[in-house]
Every structure is written in C-alpha cells, then in structure tokens.
Amino acid sequence: MQVPAPFEYQRVGSVSEAVALLDRLGDTARLVAGGHSLIPMMKLRLANFEYLIDINDLHDELGYVRVEPGLIRIGAMTRHRELLESDELAAAFPVFRDAERVIADPVVRNRGTLGGSLCQADPSEDLSAVCTTLDASCVIQGMDGERVVSMEDFHRGPYETAVGDAEILTEVRIPVRPNGSSAYEKVERRAGDWAVVSAGAAVWLDGDGLIADARVGLAAVGPNTAGIPGIADALRGRHPTEELYGRAGDIAAEACSPVTDRRGSAEYKRHLARELTVRVLRRAVARIDGQEV
Amino acid sequence: MQVSMTVNGEEVTREIEGRLLLVHFLRDHLRLTGTHWGCDTSNCGTCVVWLDGEPVKSCTVLAAMAGGHEVRTVEGLEQNGELDPVQRGFVECHGLQCGFCTPGMMMTARALLDRNPDPSDTEIREAISGQICRCTGYATIVRSVRWAAAEEAGTRTSLETQATSGSAS
Numbered sequence: 001m002q003v004p005a006p007f008e009y010q011r012v013g014s015v016s017e018a019v020a021l022l023d024r025l026g027d028t029a030r031l032v033a034g035g036h037s038l039i040p041m042m043k044l045r046l047a048n049f050e051y052l053i054d055i056n057d058l059h060d061e062l063g064y065v066r067v068e069p070g071l072i073r074i075g076a077m078t079r080h081r082e083l084l085e086s087d088e089l090a091a092a093f094p095v096f097r098d099a100e101r102v103i104a105d106p107v108v109r110n111r112g113t114l115g116g117s118l119c120q121a122d123p124s125e126d127l128s129a130v131c132t133t134l135d136a137s138c139v140i141q142g143m144d145g146e147r148v149v150s151m152e153d154f155h156r157g158p159y160e161t162a163v164g165d166a167e168i169l170t171e172v173r174i175p176v177r178p179n180g181s182s183a184y185e186k187v188e189r190r191a192g193d194w195a196v197v198s199a200g201a202a203v204w205l206d207g208d209g210l211i212a213d214a215r216v217g218l219a220a221v222g223p224n225t226a227g228i229p230g231i232a233d234a235l236r237g238r239h240p241t242e243e244l245y246g247r248a249g250d251i252a253a254e255a256c257s258p259v260t261d262r263r264g265s266a267e268y269k270r271h272l273a274r275e276l277t278v279r280v281l282r283r284a285v286a287r288i289d290g291q292e293v
Numbered sequence: 294m295q296v297s298m299t300v301n302g303e304e305v306t307r308e309i310e311g312r313l314l315l316v317h318f319l320r321d322h323l324r325l326t327g328t329h330w331g332c333d334t335s336n337c338g339t340c341v342v343w344l345d346g347e348p349v350k351s352c353t354v355l356a357a358m359a360g361g362h363e364v365r366t367v368e369g370l371e372q373n374g375e376l377d378p379v380q381r382g383f384v385e386c387h388g389l390q391c392g393f394c395t396p397g398m399m400m401t402a403r404a405l406l407d408r409n410p411d412p413s414d415t416e417i418r419e420a421i422s423g424q425i426c427r428c429t430g431y432a433t434i435v436r437s438v439r440w441a442a443a444e445e446a447g448t449r450t451s452l453e454t455q456a457t458s459g460s461a462s
C-alpha cells in the first residue's frame with residue numbers, strides 16, 4: 001500500500017491567501033491542484049514536505065477560458081476536461097483539443113489542471129508543448145505582485161519552473177494572431193498513457209500565402225521541449241510545401257535528445273519527432289485553408 | 294484533523310490523518326467496501342467514485358480534499374431499493390465476471406449516461422478508457438451500458454433481442 005508521509009493539510013480560499021501562506025511556510029509547503037502528478041509522487045515518497053496547501057477552492061477564481069481581442073487567458077485551475085470542452089479555445093487553437101483528447105484518460109482529465117501540468121514540468125507532459133507551440137506566457141503571483149514570463153523562461157528544465165517557493169501560477173496568456181492555425185499529434189503505447197513522442201505546431205500565413213511565422217513544440221524527447229527556433233527561421237517567408245515540412249522535421253529530429261526507455265529506443269523517438277513534426281505542420285496549414293483535418 | 298463530507302446523501306464526519314486517501318476513507322473508515330482498490334497508481338480505475346458529480350480516481354484524491362464536497366459511491370447507485378438501470382444492465386448483459394472492475398465501470402457509465410443518454414459504442418469505450426477489466430474483454434461492459442441507455446429511453450426490447458442473438462452466434 002502506497003501512503004504519503006505525514007503532512008499538515010491546509011486549504012486556502014483565494015490567491016492572496018495562498019501566497020501569504022506560502023510566504024510564511026517557505027519551502028516546507030507545497031500547493032496541490034488536481035493532485036494527479038503530486039499525489040502519486042507523495043505516495044512513492046518522491047515528494048515530502050510538512051504542509052500541503054489545497055488550492056481547489058480557487059477553481060472559481062482561476063478556472064476560466066476568457067477570449068479577448070488578440071488574447072486568450074486561461075486560469076491555472078482550469079481542468080483538462082474544461083480545456084477539452086471549450087469550443088472557443090478549440091476555434092482559436094485547435095491544438096488544445098487535439099492534445100486534450102489524448103492526455104491521460106477522461107477520469108484523470110476531470111481532476112488535472114493546466115497550472116499543475118505546467119508547474120509539474122515533466123518532460124513528457126503535453127500542455128507544456130502546447131503552450132510553447134502557441135508562444136504562451138505565464139502569469140506568476142507573489143507577495144510583491146505579479147510578473148509575466150514567456151514559456152521559454154518558465155520552463156527551466158525537467159521538474160523545474162520559474163515559479164518560486166512563495167509564488168503561484170495564476171494564468172496562461174496566449175496571443176491570437178490572424179490567419180493562423182495549429183495541430184497536435186501524439187504517439188502512445190496504449191490509450192491514456194504518456195507520450196512516446198508528441199508534437200505541436202502553429203503556423204501563420206501572410207497575405208501572399210507565405211509562412212509569416214511557425215512554431216513547433218515537442219514532448220518526451222529530452223529536457224528541452226521549448227520551441228525549436230531553427231524551425232521558425234527555416235520556414236519564415238516560404239511557401240508551405242511538403243519539402244519544407246520535411247526540412248522542418250529534420251531540424252526537429254536533430255534538435256531533440258531522446259533517451260531509450262520502456263516506451264521506445266532513442267532512434268525510434270527521433271524518427272517520431274521528425275514524422276510528427278511533418279504531420280502537425282501539414283495539418284495546421286490545411287486548417288488555415290479551412291480544411292478540417 | 295476533522296473532515297466532513299456528504300457520502301451518498303449522508304453527512305459524515307470523522308477524525309483522520311491529512312495523508313489518508315479517499316479510497317481508504319470510504320473502505321476502512323466508512324466500511325463502504327463497494328469501491329475497490331487495485332493498482333494504487335491511478336491507472337486501473339476500479340476506485341472511481343464521484344466527487345461533486347464527476348468521476349475521479351479515489352486512490353489519487355485525499356480524503357481531506359473531499360471535505361465539504363459530495364461523494365457518491367457504487368452503494369449510492371441504487372435508489373429506494375431499486376437497482377440503477379446501469380446495474381441492471383450489467384446483470385442482464387454479463388457486464389462482469391470477477392467483478393473487480395465493476396464499481397468503477399458503473400460509476401463512470403452512470404456519469405456518461407447522465408451527460409449523454411444515447412452514447413455510441415465508441416463514446417462508451419472512450420469514457421471507460423482509463424479503466425481496466427481483465428475478464429470481459431470490454432464487449433459485455435459496452436453492451437451493458439447500451440442496455441441501460443435503451444432501458445432509460447424506453448427502447449430496450451429491440452436492443453435486447455439484438456444483444457441476445459449477438460451473444461448466441
């Protein structure tokens with residue numbers, strides 16, 4: 001039987017209360033959102049601390065998808081299922097619904113949150129790849145107010161983020177740019193499993209049908225899931241063609257650093273990184289042209 | 294610490310440790326052993342109960358987190374001595390063999406039918422995709438959920454004949 005080590009359970013009712021409590025308790029405390037990454041780690045005694053601060057009561061305050069001109073804001077306590085079911089989010093960024101369909105399983109998705117996913121910073125985690133693809137920024141609240149960091153600065157490495165001991169992630173902001181679309185693909189061993197490899201892509205076209213900007217985010221191919229800048233450089237200003245997608249795939253395969261594990265060999269994962277990059281770019285462009293694929 | 298919650302419509306209060314998992318609270322403290330406990334790693338789904346109307350894996354929720362909320366377990370499916378149509382479906386269509394996965398399967402199925410009264414086979418399979426059955430090969434589980442859907446829609450007779458002829462062939 002797996003049982004967490006003893007801790008004191010606390011519950012907070014607002015972001016400011018959470019920050020004040022974290023400030024008082026320092027690194028002896030941890031926040032718990034959906035708990036679907038943290039509780040398994042506590043059960044395995046990989047995570048131990050004196051205080052656990054439950055932020056599920058903040059769902060009213062931090063559970064939302066808000067569409068504004070040029071920007072979508074998503075609250076950190078928004079659960080996977082809410083992200084999956086949001087038609088507004090799917091209309092602006094189809095990559096979200098693509099990804100949420102294959103993240104964990106429907107019961108886990110009832111609990112896990114956007115904020116917990118990003119803060120867990122597991123290299124195989126899918127929403128970090130999605131947010132990187134979409135050039136999202138993260139709003140972090142501390143005692144001295146809030147700061148906004150890009151996904152590149154947020155994600156410091158495996159299981160490490162820019163969120164300090166006395167801080168909480170409150171919101172993710174995603175810029176909405178015209179004439180763009182996005183897509184996500186994941187290869188998994190069985191329904192509900194973590195990715196062998198996943199890839200997201202977002203593409204924007206200019207008035208002449210040339211690529212104005214393109215971003216790719218990968219998961220499960222090494223610590224660096226951050227967007228691969230070389231891809232944007234190679235694609236910008238060009239016509240979207242199969243040959244170009246192939247070149248982007250080559251860059252993705254080169255940029256990643258997968259390791260051989262139970263889910264597959266490094267060589268296989270590198271192959272997937274290339275192939276999935278090609279597929280998501282192709283699908284994102286087709287979607288801009290109004291083809292639902 | 295003290296925790297209070299509503300379980301199957303009844304208010305319960307107990308003294309617990311903060312680290313107690315909801316599945317053990319239900320089974321060991323309330324003696325509601327209908328909820329099963331299997332993999333302990335949020336993979337098998339036999340521990341699924343409802344938290345405020347949503348199916349959750351109770352091996353991955355702390356009892357303390359359920360404080361102030363509503364929990365429903367398989368014991369709460371039956372109403373006024375009558376089995377829920379989902380439970381009757383499992384009986385009618387051999388939806389279980391050993392029965393280990395059954396409580397979780399039925400809680401997820403009930404939640405699915407409440408949101409989507411006429412699910413396709415694919416939708417049923419998707420809904421239970423986070424749950425493992427080692428006996429039935431899932432076919433009879435899907436059939437049981439369809440039986441319940443048809444029963445509730447008042448269109449059961451035709452479906453039942455289909456199911457019977459299907460299993461005979």
Ligand SMILES: Cc1cc2nc3c(=O)[nH]c(=O)nc-3n(C[C@H](O)[C@H](O)[C@H](O)COP(=O)(O)OP(=O)(O)OC[C@H]3O[C@@H](n4cnc5c(N)ncnc54)[C@H](O)[C@@H]3O)c2cc1C
Pocket residue numbers: 030031032033034035036037038039076077102103104105108111112113114115116117119120124125126127163167168169170192193194195334335336
């Ligand atoms: C069986 C199973 C399969 C899964 N499969 C996948 C999958 O395929 N793809 C995938 O991407 N994920 C998968 N997951 C993980 C799932 O998406 C989790 O829900 C998610 O990683 C964590 O979200 P949470 O809300 O449960 O976070 P928690 O477990 O509550 O927290 C995770 C970490 O983030 C911190 N934290 C949480 N919220 C905040 C906040 N607002 N501010 C600061 N810190 C915070 C916590 O302190 C903790 O350190 C799976 C999980 C399970 C159990």
Ligand code: FES
Pocket residue numbers: 329330331332333334335336337338339340341350351352353
């Ligand atoms: S015991 Fe909870 S999912 Fe298996």
Ligand code: FES
Pocket residue numbers: 388389390391392393394395425426427428429
């Ligand atoms: S009936 Fe035995 S595990 Fe499902």
